[in-house]
Each structure stands twice: as structure tokens, then as C-alpha cells.
Amino acid sequence: xxxxxxxxxxxxxxxxxxxxxxxxxxxxxxxxxxxxxxxxxxxxxxxxxxxxxxxxxxxxxxxxxxxxxxxxxxxxxxxxxxxxxxxxxxxxxxxxxxxxxxxxxxxxxxxxxxxxxxxxxxxxxxxxxxxxxxxxxxxxxxxxxxxxxxxxxxxxxxxxxxxxxxxxxxxxxxxxxxxxxxxxxxxxxxxxxxxxxxxxxxxxxxxxxxxxxxxxxxxxxxxxxxxxxxxxxxxxxxxxxxxxxxxxxxxxxxxxxxxxxxxxxxxxxxxxxxxxxxxxxxxxxxxxxxxxxxxxxxxxxxxxxxxxx
Amino acid sequence: xxxxxxxxxxxxxxxxxxxxxxxxxxxxxxxxxxxxxxxxxxxxxxxxxxxxxxxxxxxxxxxxxxxxxxxxxxxxxxxxxxxxxxxxxxxxxxxxxxxxxxxxxxxxxxxxxxxxxxxxxxxxxxxxxxxxxxxxxxxxxxxxxxxxxxxxxxxxxxxxxxxxxxxxxxxxxxxxxxxx
Numbered sequence: 001x002x003x004x005x006x007x008x009x010x011x012x013x014x015x016x017x018x019x020x021x022x023x024x025x026x027x028x029x030x031x032x033x034x035x036x037x038x039x040x041x042x043x044x045x046x047x048x049x050x051x052x053x054x055x056x057x058x059x060x061x062x063x064x065x066x067x068x069x070x071x072x073x074x075x076x077x078x079x080x081x082x083x084x085x086x087x088x089x090x091x092x093x094x095x096x097x098x099x100x101x102x103x104x105x106x107x108x109x110x111x112x113x114x115x116x117x118x119x120x121x122x123x124x125x126x127x128x129x130x131x132x133x134x135x136x137x138x139x140x141x142x143x144x145x146x147x148x149x150x151x152x153x154x155x156x157x158x159x160x161x162x163x164x165x166x167x168x169x170x171x172x173x174x175x176x177x178x179x180x181x182x183x184x185x186x187x188x189x190x191x192x193x194x195x196x197x198x199x200x201x202x203x204x205x206x207x208x209x210x211x212x213x214x215x216x217x218x219x220x221x222x223x224x225x226x227x228x229x230x231x232x233x234x235x236x237x238x239x240x241x242x243x244x245x246x247x248x249x250x251x252x253x254x255x256x257x258x259x260x261x262x263x264x265x266x267x268x269x270x271x272x273x274x275x276x277x278x279x280x281x282x283x284x285x286x287x288x289x290x291x292x293x294x295x296x297x298x299x300x301x302x303x304x305x306x307x308x309x
Numbered sequence: 310x311x312x313x314x315x316x317x318x319x320x321x322x323x324x325x326x327x328x329x330x331x332x333x334x335x336x337x338x339x340x341x342x343x344x345x346x347x348x349x350x351x352x353x354x355x356x357x358x359x360x361x362x363x364x365x366x367x368x369x370x371x372x373x374x375x376x377x378x379x380x381x382x383x384x385x386x387x388x389x390x391x392x393x394x395x396x397x398x399x400x401x402x403x404x405x406x407x408x409x410x411x412x413x414x415x416x417x418x419x420x421x422x423x424x425x426x427x428x429x430x431x432x433x434x435x436x437x438x439x440x441x442x443x444x445x446x447x448x449x450x451x452x453x454x455x456x457x458x459x460x461x462x463x464x465x466x467x468x469x470x471x472x473x474x475x476x477x478x479x480x481x482x483x484x485x486x487x488x489x
Contacts, residue, residue: 021380022410029384029406032399037449042398049392053348056341057393060348132350135359136394137458138451143395170395177395184451207455268352 140183163241163264360465371412383409432466
């Protein structure tokens with residue numbers, strides 16, 4: 001007696017149906033999203049994937065580097081002479097300041113030693129180059145070409161020639177991720193250089209100007225004021241230029257003034273950046289007296305991320 | 310109305326035409342190439358217009374070679390892209406897995422159309438993929454992006470005929486000159 005085999009021939013065997021696979025991988029994705037948002041268990045997996053991706057990332061750099069090389073080769077002699085003249089002039093202009101700087105620094109070291117204050121930040125600064133910017137339109141991030149190999153640590157400040165660019169948020173074996181000051185979740189404690197008023201500069205995402213929030217309409221701020229880091233967070237060393245106040249709306253009907261700022265650094269342009277060593281750890285926050293405990297519970301709110309990872 | 314170049318004579322292999330079997334290493338190489346294109350250091354207008362090359366190439370392979378590339382591979386490539394872009398783990402993975410599923414669902418229909426008609430359907434699929442990423446981000450607390458966010462899927466759809474012709478090149482039957 002012949003019977004028809006129930007099993008389909010091997011050609012038709014394709015494992016679970018596409019919908020079952022979609023359901024499975026969809027659930028895994030959602031689980032990963034949840035775990036990645038709430039906890040930080042996945043950094044190891046990220047490092048492995050980043051190492052796999054690294055050769056491809058270097059390959060993506062090549063066309064740009066080749067173009068830059070060709071462009072550099074054909075820069076005319078006249079351009080170079082003109083640039084050289086300008087640089088010489090700038091160098092002379094800086095000479096006086098830099099000579100005075102050495103003396104001031106030594107004096108500063110002596111005074112600090114006298115006062116028993118630790119050095120502001122480690123002198124080790126690492127020059128890095130931008131590899132590429134993130135495609136993600138929701139975040140303002142970029143990647144630089146040094147990482148664990150150059151002993152870069154998460155939380156270190158990143159600057160360019162004109163001011164603060166952002167902060168290192170993740171370190172991979174051969175590169176590091178920098179979150180820019182314009183990122184939505186990024187905050188920098190700043191001080192108005194002219195008047196000394198302290199505030200916090202919040203990024204607002206791509207295409208929006210960073211702003212100072214929660215400033216009273218009567219605060220001593222003017223359009224054109226330069227904001228420098230105040231160093232209160234222990235992440236950014238004090239005194240680095242961050243932004244300039246661009247527009248100011250003092251509406252007496254509102255509780256707070258609306259203050260939009262323009263970053264001074266070429267946040268979306270600079271190619272050469274400097275990673276500063278971490279500022280000396282801030283003193284631990286003093287213990288609150290036990291009697292204030294209930295109040296503390298009341299005041300507990302969700303902390304904004306980004307300022308200090 | 311925009312005049313599209315007439316590529317009728319070059320259109321995708323009709324179901325009657327038998328393509329030569331694809332080599333698995335070619336699939337891997339094209340996916341790696343798409344990753345490189347996605348990681349190019351662009352800025353300004355180029356960055357705003359840059360289509361998602363990985364989505365395009367994945368879509369092509371899911372439609373043409375569903376036995377090699379499916380939901381699982383798309384998901385894995387998505388994880389790599391999440392690392393490359395420093396986005397949340399699983400965001401691109403979810404979008405690409407959905408894309409692969411949609412391709413599986415539509416593939417028999419899509420192949421019957423001409424390349425530009427396929428491109429119109431690809432635009433919808435890429436748009437859905439981008440919308441899924443947007444949904445994940447908005448649920449995660451991100452604000453709505455600029456309207457330019459809708460442009461890359463359209464650019465990707467316009468590139469669809471070129472991608473198809475390019476990726477199909479090694480598989481086309483080679484006619485000897487005597488036959489012609």
C-alpha cells in the first residue's frame with residue numbers, strides 16, 4: 001500500500017512563518033529598547049558590535065580623507081602665503097598673553113597650594129578628530145577617532161578652538177561618542193561672564209537654539225552676553241566659553257524670561273576637537289540632617305539626564 | 310510633472326526570465342557596502358537627504374531572495390546600525406524586522422510591476438519603516454522632528470530602480486553575442 005507522506009519535501013521547509021519570526025524579533029526588540037532605556041546592562045554587547053563595525057567605519061572615512069588630501073595638494077601657494085601671514089600675526093598677538101600665562105599659572109599653583117585646593121583639572125588633554133555625526137535626527141551626537149586606546153573616560157568635556165562642544169558619553173575600544181551641547185538631554189551649568197549670574201544651559205535638539213530656563217525676567221542678562229562654564233557640576237572645568245545670548249524676551253506676564261543662545265563652538269562644523277581631562281571630583285554632598293527626611297522625600301523628582309552620566 | 314527616465318527595456322527581470330543563483334557572499338558584501346554608505350561622514354543638505362541604504366538593500370534581498378535574507382538577518386543588521394548611530398538598542402532592529410516581514414508579504418505582488426511602479430510601493434514601505442522609528446522615539450519622550458524627516462524615504466524610493474539594476478547585474482543571464 002502506498003501512502004502520501006505528510007511531511008513536506010525539504011525544499012519547502014522554511015522554519016517558522018514570517019509572522020512568527022516578526023513577533024519573536026519584535027518582542028526581543030521591545031525588550032532591548034526597554035532594558036537599554038532603563039538600565040545599562042547592554043554596554044558590553046554594544047562594545048562587541050562596535051568592534052565588528054569599526055573596519056566599516058574606517059572604510060566610510062576613506063573617500064572624505066582622499067578628497068581632503070587631493071584638495072590640500074592643490075591648495076595654491078598664494079593661499080598658503082596669505083594664511084601664513086595671518087597666522088604669524090595671530091601668533092604675535094597671542095605672544096604677550098601666553099608669556100603672561102606661564103607666570104600667572106605658576107602664581108596660581110602657589111596660591112592654590114597655599115589654600116590647599118586641588119588642581120582644577122588634569123592637564124592631560126587629548127586631540128581628537130571627528131569621524132562622523134550620528135544619522136539619528138532625534139539626537140545630537142558625533143563620534144571621534146579615539147577611545148579606550150587613548151584612555152578617554154565617559155564624562156570628559158570636549159572643546160574646540162572657540163568653546164565647549166559637548167561631553168563624552170560612551171567610550172568604545174577605538175572611538176568615543178560625544179553628546180553635543182545642542183542635544184535635547186544635555187545641560188551645562190554656566191555663568192554669565194559679565195555679571196556672574198549662574199544658570200544652566202539646556203540643549204533643545206536639532207534646529208533649535210539652546211536656552212537658559214527658569215531665569216527671572218529681572219535677571220542681569222543682556223543680548224550678546226557670553227556664557228562660560230561655572231564648573232559647579234564637576235564635569236566641565238570652569239571658565240570655558242559655551243554660548244552667546246542671541247535673543248531675550250522679558251514678558252512680565254510670564255514667570256521666566258525666554259533666553260535663546262547660540263553655541264560659540266562650531267558644534268556642527270569643527271573637525272578637530274580636544275578632550276579635556278576630568279575635573280577634580282567635586283566634594284560629596286553634605287549629609288542632610290535626619291529631621292529633614294520627609295521633606296526630602298517630597299522633593300524627590302526625576303533627575304534630568306545628560307548633565308552628568 | 311516630473312519626467313522619469315524610460316528604463317522599460319532595462320526593467321527588472323520578468324518572472325519568465327530566469328536569473329542565475331545569487332552567491333551568499335555577494336549578499337553579505339552588499340549589506341556591508343550599505344552599512345559603509347550609512348556611516349559616511351556627511352553634513353548639511355547631504356545628511357538631510359541621505360536615504361537609509363541598509364533599508365533599501367535589505368528590502369531588495371528580502372523581495373528577491375527570501376530564502377537567504379529574512380526577518381532574522383534584518384534584525385541583526387538593525388542591531389549593528391543601532392550601535393553605529395548610537396541610538397537605543399532595538400530601534401533600527403525593530404524597524405528592519407518589520408520591513409523584512411512586509412517585504413515577505415508583498416514580494417509576489419511587487420515583482421509584477423515595472424521598476425517605477427515598484428518604487429512607489431517601496432516609498433510606502435520605507436515610510437512605514439521610518440514611522441516605526443519615529444513611534445519608538447516619540448514613545449521614548451523625543452519631540453516630533455522637522456518635516457524634513459519624511460524626505461529620506463522618498464529619496465530611497467527614487468533610488469530603488471538604480472539599486473535593483475545594480476544588485477541584479479551579477480545575476481542576469483549572459484547572452485553570448487551569437488544569440489543576439
